[in-house]
Amino acid sequence: MKIVVGVKQVPETDSVKIDPKTNNLVRSGIQGIINPFDKNAIEAALQLRDQAGGEVILLSMGPDSYTTSLRDGMAMGADSAVLVSSRAFGGADTLATGYTLAKAIEAIGDVDLVLFGRQSVDADTGQVGPIVAELLNFPQVTFAETVSLESENTIVAKRQLDSAVQDVQVTLPAVVTVRKELNTPRYETPLNIKESFEKQITTWTENDLNIDFSKIGQSGSPTKVTKVYEPTKELKQTTVLPVDPTEAVSELLSKLD
Amino acid sequence: MDNNEIWVYVEITGSKIEPTSLQLITKAKQIADGRKVVAVVPETSKTQAETIIKEYGPDRIESLVDDQFDEATDEELADALFQVTDQNRPNSLLFPATILGRSIAPRLQAKLQTGLTGDSLDIYYENDLLVQVKPTYGDNVMCDIVCPDKRPQMVTVRPNTFRAKKVNNSQTEIVQAEFTFHKNKNSKIIATDPIINSSSKLDDAKVVIALGRGAYSEKNIKLAQKLAAKLGGMVGVSRPLTDEAEFSHDDQIGIGGASLSADLLINLGISGAVQYTVGIKNAKKIVSVNIDKDAPIFDDSDFAYVGDVTDFLNALMNQVK
Numbered sequence: 001m002k003i004v005v006g007v008k009q010v011p012e013t014d015s016v017k018i019d020p021k022t023n024n025l026v027r028s029g030i031q032g033i034i035n036p037f038d039k040n041a042i043e044a045a046l047q048l049r050d051q052a053g054g055e056v057i058l059l060s061m062g063p064d065s066y067t068t069s070l071r072d073g074m075a076m077g078a079d080s081a082v083l084v085s086s087r088a089f090g091g092a093d094t095l096a097t098g099y100t101l102a103k104a105i106e107a108i109g110d111v112d113l114v115l116f117g118r119q120s121v122d123a124d125t126g127q128v129g130p131i132v133a134e135l136l137n138f139p140q141v142t143f144a145e146t147v148s149l150e151s152e153n154t155i156v157a158k159r160q161l162d163s164a165v166q167d168v169q170v171t172l173p174a175v176v177t178v179r180k181e182l183n184t185p186r187y188e189t190p191l192n193i194k195e196s197f198e199k200q201i202t203t204w205t206e207n208d209l210n211i212d213f214s215k216i217g218q219s220g221s222p223t224k225v226t227k228v229y230e231p232t233k234e235l236k237q238t239t240v241l242p243v244d245p246t247e248a249v250s251e252l253l254s255k256l257d
Numbered sequence: 258m259d260n261n262e263i264w265v266y267v268e269i270t271g272s273k274i275e276p277t278s279l280q281l282i283t284k285a286k287q288i289a290d291g292r293k294v295v296a297v298v299p300e301t302s303k304t305q306a307e308t309i310i311k312e313y314g315p316d317r318i319e320s321l322v323d324d325q326f327d328e329a330t331d332e333e334l335a336d337a338l339f340q341v342t343d344q345n346r347p348n349s350l351l352f353p354a355t356i357l358g359r360s361i362a363p364r365l366q367a368k369l370q371t372g373l374t375g376d377s378l379d380i381y382y383e384n385d386l387l388v389q390v391k392p393t394y395g396d397n398v399m400c401d402i403v404c405p406d407k408r409p410q411m412v413t414v415r416p417n418t419f420r421a422k423k424v425n426n427s428q429t430e431i432v433q434a435e436f437t438f439h440k441n442k443n444s445k446i447i448a449t450d451p452i453i454n455s456s457s458k459l460d461d462a463k464v465v466i467a468l469g470r471g472a473y474s475e476k477n478i479k480l481a482q483k484l485a486a487k488l489g490g491m492v493g494v495s496r497p498l499t500d501e502a503e504f505s506h507d508d509q510i511g512i513g514g515a516s517l518s519a520d521l522l523i524n525l526g527i528s529g530a531v532q533y534t535v536g537i538k539n540a541k542k543i544v545s546v547n548i549d550k551d552a553p554i555f556d557d558s559d560f561a562y563v564g565d566v567t568d569f570l571n572a573l574m575n576q577v578k
Contacts, residue, residue: 094375098367119513125375127363130331134367139444140331142360160452160507161356163270167448168330174443181505222372227401231392231531236543238555241562245572248562252544253576255560256521 001054001149003045004105005078006116006128008035009062009069034069037117039076039185040178044147045115046077047183052149055079057108061089061100067201074196075188082108086205091218098131100216103209105136113155116177118143126177133175140175141168145182259408261385263289264319264347266338267298267310268357269326271451274306277353279421281414282313285351286424288381292348295319297434299326299337307431314427323438328446331357333439335364340436343369346408349387351380354413362413372404373411376512378418378535387412392512392531417460417516417539459508459515464490464522465540467510469533470497471526471547472566478503480570481525487577490519495533511536523573525566529554 009032045056058073058081060066070081084104092100105111114133119126126142133140141147144157153172158165160179170176188196206216214220239255241248263285268275278296285294293316300306301324310318321337329337338361342350346369352358354376366373379390387410389402404410459465466481466488478492485492493510510517511533522540526547527533534557537543545558546569555561562569 093372094363095366095370095372098363126359127366127373127375130360130363131367134335134364139441140360140364141444142331143356156447159356161270162275163273163451165450165452166446169445169447171443179506180499222370222407223374223402223404225400226388226403229399229401231399235556236559238558238561241560243564245562245564245568246576248564248569249572249576252560252562256542 001048001052001112002110003048003056003113004059004108004111005041005045005056006101007038007058007060007069007073008120009066010035010121032065032068034072035117035120037119037180040180040182041115041117042073042076042078043183043185044178048149057082059101059104061097070201071196074199075193076186077192080199081201083201083203085203088206089217091221093221093223094125094127094131095222096216096220098128099135102132102135103211107209112172114175118177118179129175129177138173138175139170141170142177144176144178147176259346262293262295262347264295264297264350266352267296268353268355269300269304269306272304274309275353275355277355277416279313280419281351282315283422284419286314290382293317297341299334301327311427311429312423313421314424315429317430317432319432319434321434321436325438328449330441330444330446331360331364332441332444334361335368336439337436338365339368341434342409348385348408350409350411352413354415358413362411366411371407371409371411374402375413377412377414380412392535415516417518459491459493461518462491463520464488465493465517465519466490467493467522467524467527468498469495469527473498477566484570484573495527524554527554528552529557
């Protein structure tokens with residue numbers, strides 16, 4: 001089984017700065033980590049590989065510094081990694097990102113399963129998985145909380161909707177996006193960390209892929225960020241309750257009624 | 258070819274109409290400024306959702322009827338919606354940011370090759386551009402996003418961000434949309450089990466006791482659960498606590514989790530980052546307990562108690578009848 005896992009590197013801190021001139025994220029000086037949900041996707045891929053054999057390939061789009069996350073993922077046990085990296089991909093929104101990743105998956109070739117974390121913790125949209133699935137014409141299961149290989153080319157996954165749980169059966173190749181509840185990602189072992197430095201990270205630019213240049217980067221992105229700002233808050237009239245908890249609760253209960 | 262209409266996807270699971278879709282019809286009417294508001298509804302012949310949808314006053318309902326929608330996959334839903342939106346493209350297309358909405362909207366986006374903003378908190382028009390407001394990159398940053406050249410302008414909007422309002426004497430035209438249900442041979446829903454205990458319950462709970470990092474202890478969790486049971490409410494958490502064994506994503510309030518509509522919310526040991534506070538802005542009365550008198554959560558609160566969470570919970574347990 002050939003499994004590709006989409007990996008995004010996200011800022012470690014929540015207080016990221018935005019460049020007011022370009023409206024882009026200022027990445028310099030901030031430590032990058034693997035998007036935590038993507039670790040669940042890697043774990044799911046490793047378990048399926050252990051069960052069915054095959055290989056796990058990590059795929060990311062971003063600057064060279066993203067190799068940090070790819071090394072981490074390989075230290076968990078992934079076999080190799082592909083980084084799609086070039087200035088031409090810069091400023092991509094979800095559609096341009098999904099297109100680029102779909103083209104990279106085509107270039108990897110004969111992929112059976114593509115896994116993603118349910119969403120990234122920074123931009124939080126969870127759109128890229130379904131976009132990749134659509135562009136590759138693969139079926140999808142989103143927000144999976146169980147994933148099992150039913151036969152050589154069938155996966156059954158459970159997904160929780162707002163008022164029902166569905167069991168979805170998909171024929172491979174397919175895209176599955178996973179929830180944190182699916183599993184507990186394994187720790188990197190010293191041996192795996194050592195081995196991760198011997199594993200290969202292949203870097204591709206736009207010239208290595210069979211792509212339409214008008215569909216990548218900023219020019220391939222239909223959405224534009226027009227403004228970045230701090231939200232204004234309407235301050236409430238706050239009643240400060242007395243220090244003594246018993247008095248505080250009495251006052252609260254009398255005023256709530 | 259474009260038209261100037263605002264389309265709202267009406268999500269139906271089982272026979273239940275997703276409330277967010279109705280909220281979006283109301284919001285679309287408020288911002289329409291002469292544009293027609295159209296509800297697009299994939300449904301079975303049994304559902305007859307038009308009767309309910311009409312009460313919210315869209316100008317038109319485009320009903321896509323096929324009994325296979327009962328257990329339609331994401332691929333089949335996206336395909337059906339593509340058939341009715343591709344030729345005569347609406348100005349905007351709004352989806353609820355539910356699990357289903359967030360799964361089919363990006364597939365449809367890729368088919369239509371247009372822009373989609375996920376999990377938006379506000380929408381308004383500037384001329385013909387739909388400005389989509391979305392918090393991003395952690396604390397205290399909001400973005401305005403537009404899609405200048407492609408149509409429709411697609412967006413998913415968080416549940417309970419707007420209130421649905423019924424209207425009297427609405428003149429709603431009901432149209433049977435022309436489309437063909439294309440069965441996808443590579444995916445299939447093989448079982449559907451209704452659930453009672455889900456995050457949507459947290460969205461709709463009348464009383465919510467919310468725990469944050471500053472209140473995380475076995476004792477406080479037990480007390481909070483007892484109090485919630487006593488008040489007929491539910492326990493929710495801020496994002497950091499979803500990493501703990503006792504809680505999961507379903508318990509999360511704020512971005513990526515529930516948007517509350519509670520009458521009473523008690524925040525315990527929650528500092529009040531914007532990812533959290535966007536999920537509580539529609540709660541009616543907010544009580545917050547924090548050891549730090551400068552915690553930002555107090556700015557969003559009607560009542561503030563600066564002190565120990567356990568002491569406050571014990572006092573509440575003693576005095577609440």
